[in-house]
Amino acid sequence: MKFQDNEKIASIFETIADALEFLNENAFKIRAYRNAAESIRNLNESITEIYSKPNPKKIEGVGKDLEQKIKEYIQTQKVAYLDELLEKVPYTLFRLKDIRGLGPRTLYKMFEKYRVRTLEDIKKLVFENDELKDISLLEKSIKKIREGIKLYEEGQSRFPLGVAYPIAKDLVDRVYKIDNVKKVEIAGSVRRGKETVGDLDILICTKDFNSVSKALANLEHKQIIAMGDTKVSLLLSNNMQVDFRLVNEDSFASALQYFSGSKEHNVRLRDIAIKKGFKLNEYGLFEKDKKIETKTEEDIYNALGLCYIKPTLRENKGEIEACLANKLPNVVELGDIKGDLHVHTNYSDGLMSLEEVIQEAIKRNYDYIAITDHSVSSYVANGLSVERLYDQLNEIDKLKDKYKGKIHILAGSEVDIKQNGELDFSDNVLKDLDIVIASIHQGFANSKEINTKRIISAIENPYVNIIAHPSGRLIGQRAPYEIDIQKIAEHAAKHKTALEINSFYLRLDLNDEHARLAKNAGAKICINTDTHTKENLDYMIYGVLTAQRGWIEKSDCLNTLNYSQLKQFLKKH
DNA sequence: GCCGTTTTCGGCCCGACTGTTTTCAGTCG
Numbered sequence: 089m090k091f092q093d094n095e096k097i098a099s100i101f102e103t104i105a106d107a108l109e110f111l112n113e114n115a116f117k118i119r120a121y122r123n124a125a126e127s128i129r130n131l132n133e134s135i136t137e138i139y140s141k142p143n144p145k146k147i148e149g150v151g152k153d154l155e156q157k158i159k160e161y162i163q164t165q166k167v168a169y170l171d172e173l174l175e176k177v178p179y180t181l182f183r184l185k186d187i188r189g190l191g192p193r194t195l196y197k198m199f200e201k202y203r204v205r206t207l208e209d210i211k212k213l214v215f216e217n218d219e220l221k222d223i224s225l226l227e228k229s230i231k232k233i234r235e236g237i238k239l240y241e242e243g244q245s246r247f248p249l250g251v252a253y254p255i256a257k258d259l260v261d262r263v264y265k266i267d268n269v270k271k272v273e274i275a276g277s278v279r280r281g282k283e284t285v286g287d288l289d290i291l292i293c294t295k296d297f298n299s300v301s302k303a304l305a306n307l308e309h310k311q312i313i314a315m316g317d318t319k320v321s322l323l324l325s326n327n328m329q330v331d332f333r334l335v336n337e338d339s340f341a342s343a344l345q346y347f348s349g350s351k352e353h354n355v356r357l358r359d360i361a362i363k364k365g366f367k368l369n370e371y372g373l374f375e376k377d378k379k380i381e382t383k384t385e386e387d388i389y390n391a392l393g394l395c396y397i398k399p400t401l402r403e404n405k406g407e408i409e410a411c412l413a414n415k416l417p418n419v420v421e422l423g424d425i426k427g428d429l430h431v432h433t434n435y436s437d438g439l440m441s442l443e444e445v446i447q448e449a450i451k452r453n454y455d456y457i458a459i460t461d462h463s464v465s466s467y468v469a470n471g472l473s474v475e476r477l478y479d480q481l482n483e484i485d486k487l488k489d490k491y492k493g494k495i496h497i498l499a500g501s502e503v504d505i506k507q508n509g510e511l512d513f514s515d516n517v518l519k520d521l522d523i524v525i526a527s528i529h530q531g532f533a534n535s536k537e538i539n540t541k542r543i544i545s546a547i548e549n550p551y552v553n554i555i556a557h558p559s560g561r562l563i564g565q566r567a568p569y570e571i572d573i574q575k576i577a578e579h580a581a582k583h584k585t586a587l588e589i590n591s592f593y594l595r596l597d598l599n600d601e602h603a604r605l606a607k608n609a610g611a612k613i614c615i616n617t618d619t620h621t622k623e624n625l626d627y628m629i630y631g632v633l634t635a636q637r638g639w640i641e642k643s644d645c646l647n648t649l650n651y652s653q654l655k656q657f658l659k660k661h
Numbered sequence: 662g663c664c665g666t667t668t669t670c671g672g673c674c675c676g677a678c679t680g681t682t683t684t685c686a687g688t689c690g
Contacts, residue, residue, distance in 0.1 A: 116673055120662035151663050191688050224687095228680060276690090289690085314689095316678050331690080333677095346675090351690070358674045369675055 091134045097158055100167050101125035106182050107173035109192040110199075123149040126352070128158075130405070136162055180205045188236035189229075197223040211237060235311070239327055246284040247328055248563050250593020250630055253278055256288050259307070259330060266303040268296040271340060275333075275347035279399045281633025283563060283596045287329035289347050293340045304332050338379075339371045345385045346370035352404035353397075360392050360408075368392075400636035419636040420615070422629055424648045427456035430502065430525055430556055430588065430616030431625075435480050436461035437469040438620045442483060446491055448625055456496035456651050458523045459484060463512035465504040466529055474517055477501065481520065496651045498522035498658075502556060507531045509545040511552070518551035523658055525588070527556035528569065536570035543576050547585040553658050554614050554646070555580065557590040557597040565594065573602050574609065581610035584660050586646045589638075591617045591631025592624065603638025612657070613638075614646040 105121035127149040128135060138144050139162055150158065157167050181195055184207060198204045201223055202213055214233050219226045225233075256274045263272045269292055273279075276289030294300045297317055304320040305312055313321035313329060320332045335343040346354060346369065361368035366375055373380045373388055382388045386396040394411050398419060401407040410416045432438030433445055440448070442459060449457035461480065462471035472480065484499040491497060500523035504512040511518070511526060518524050526546035528539065546552050558576065559568035580587050587606050590597045595618070598606060603613060615631040617624050635645070642648045646657060 114662080117662050119673075123663080149663070153662060189688075193687055224681065226681070229687095232679085287690090314678055319677060321678090347690085349690085355674060362674080367674090371676095 091131070093162070094128050094131055094135045097135060097161055098125040098129040100161065100170055101128070101154070101157075103182070104167075104170055104173060106185070106192075107170075107177045110177045110181065110196040111173070112193060112196070120149065120151075121154075124154050178205045184210065187233070187240045189232040190236055194223065194225070194233075207237070207240075242327060246286050246564075247326075248593050249278065249281065249283055249285060249596075249633070250627065252285045252288060252328065253630075255324070255328065256290065256330075259288065259290055262307060263290065263292060263304070263332070266300055268294050268300055270294055270337065273344055275344055276331075276349060279348045280350065280402060281400045281630075281637055283593075283599065283634065287331060290330060290332050291340070291344055291347055292332055292334050293337055294334055295336060297334045300334060301332075333370075335370070341382045341384050342368070342372045342388060343370045345388055348399050348402065350403050353402035353407070356404050356408050357392065360394070364392060366392070398636065400633055401639070403637070417639045417641050420632060420640050420642045420645050420648060422632045424642045424645070425454075425615060425628060425632065426650060427454040427458070427496075427647050427654075428617050428619065428625065428628065429456075429458040429498070429500075429523060429554065429614055429647050430460050430590070431458060431619045432461050432469075432502075433459060435476065436466070436471055440619075440622060442480075442487060444622070445619070446487060446495060446497060448622055450491070450495050452625065454495060456498060456654065458498035458500045460500040460502045460523065460525050462529075463501055463503045465506065465512045469529075471504070471512075472501070474513065477513070477517065478520075500524055502527055503552075504529055505542050505546045507534075507542075509542040511546060511549060515549070515551060518549070521551070523554070524549075524552045525554045525556045526552045527558075528560055532560060532566075532569040534569070536572060539569050540572040540575055543571060544579045547576070547579045547583050550660055552585055553660070554586045554588050554616075556588045556616070556618065557595050558587055559597050559599070559602070561597055561599075562594045563596065568597070573598075573605060577606040577609035577611045580606065580612070584612070584657065586612040586614040586657075589613055589615045589631045589635050589640075591615060591627045591629075591634075593627060593630045596630060596634045598634075598638070600634050600637035603635060603640055607638065607640055607644050612646050613640050613644050616647070 101121045102125045105118045108118045127147060135158060139159060157169060161167050181199060184195055185192055198210065198213060204210050204213055214230050218230060256278050260272045260274060263269055271293035273291045275291045277285040278288060292300060301315065301320050305315060307322065309322040310325050311323040313323055318334050322330050324330060333343060333347055358368045366373055373382050373391055380391055382391065389396050395416060397407050397411055407416065428449065431445055433440055433442050446457060462469040464471045464473050481499050484497055488497050500521050502525040505526050505528050506512060507530065543555060547555060559571060561568035587598055589603055606613060613635060615635055617627050619625050649657065
């Protein structure tokens, strides 16, 4: 649940923190503002309501001073301190911090000395001068900033998981071929399964740092960003940065934990370590100066009095509290998935024939597969007319016989939800199908109320089993259409209609947060690939990672059921 | 600016790399 005033105050505190950073204020003061922002954002009730009570409860990280500022905002809708800071730091500078190699200190010096305010100002300054002695920028720094600006303008700051993951895996294979490399692991946000990632972190276990780092610098790259004893950073040809970290065997577990993040999770962990009299860093867990042996990440968590927390859960979104209360979810794994319930064939816009799809599903050891081509309104996707649908049903009937004992085949359809909320096929047709998916492919611009209503009417249809890609977003390409996900999840739970986590890496829809919300509302989740090509079938992993991030357990999922349980669920009544 | 089961003052997570420095500041994760 999002609260607008919480969001607003959190963002004011963050802006104050940014401004203080420019002004080179005490780093801990800056952190205090950020901590407070984070904690307000994570509240489960409206902050206005909290402070409207006579004895408001304590909010973590909010002391006397910040409490005063919150009250000021509630009364006047503004915080004077922020306005004061914005007099000193022009707002246009804030975004420019994203330029690699250009931090708040340098930016502010540029502003003080040269009055730069915009990207254009900075470009003029650094491309027309080879050095700026009065702000301690000589040739090399200027060059770095120029390169940072180029990257910034190309806008390649984050990559979809589905792009980053295969590159990371390929690099791991290459690094394994280097002499003296003992172990290689992907760390960072790729390991945590985040939907987009800024760079790759790859951890390497070796005894010979020198020869390995030289070999890393010989991997294909566009530019070497950094090269030290324990770290080599390369810029790949697609502008993706990869950081290789070298560690020896003793430190491998703690380094893997450390470099997997998230930063917020690690801060919490180190805090727990300190309270227990330990020190935790990438080299190990220490008691005074004595190193405690930790062979695995699990050893580290256990030594801190915690159970093992999977990387996908490490976001400081309640996982540590859940762990302490013995309530950590046992999240769904790829191996739990028994079938794919959203697949297209060349009857509509897929590239595989019916039989190819079935054979590929058998190769993946699935118990069942659903054929769900588009319905008639999806012109661009070559949607099936009623006649063509029944032709397909006939062919599927024959294949059900042919593959009996090998795989269960479900005949279905991905039916469009039309502008008025009606479905593309009548109930008379839908009743002949084994499974029905409903989804929106048109009318994205409708209001939140209308789209929510359209989806709810589909949920209530007695033949609809799954709502596919509920928000319609395409990461980096198309914003989600507006829906009330809470309301949708509540209706889905009530009417035994599952909500999909679409595994296609530009969709991942439901996203992690929405999936968690849907689960909490009691809705069933179905992780599907929406396959159009053979390769798409392997994207299931991205959906599973997203589900894990949403705390989805095996028992929350539709397609972890065996075939007879699944059939039972699909009957709806 | 926050916080306290060793503290109401003195900590706050921690370290690597680079560049311009010869002891450190800035950036990054």
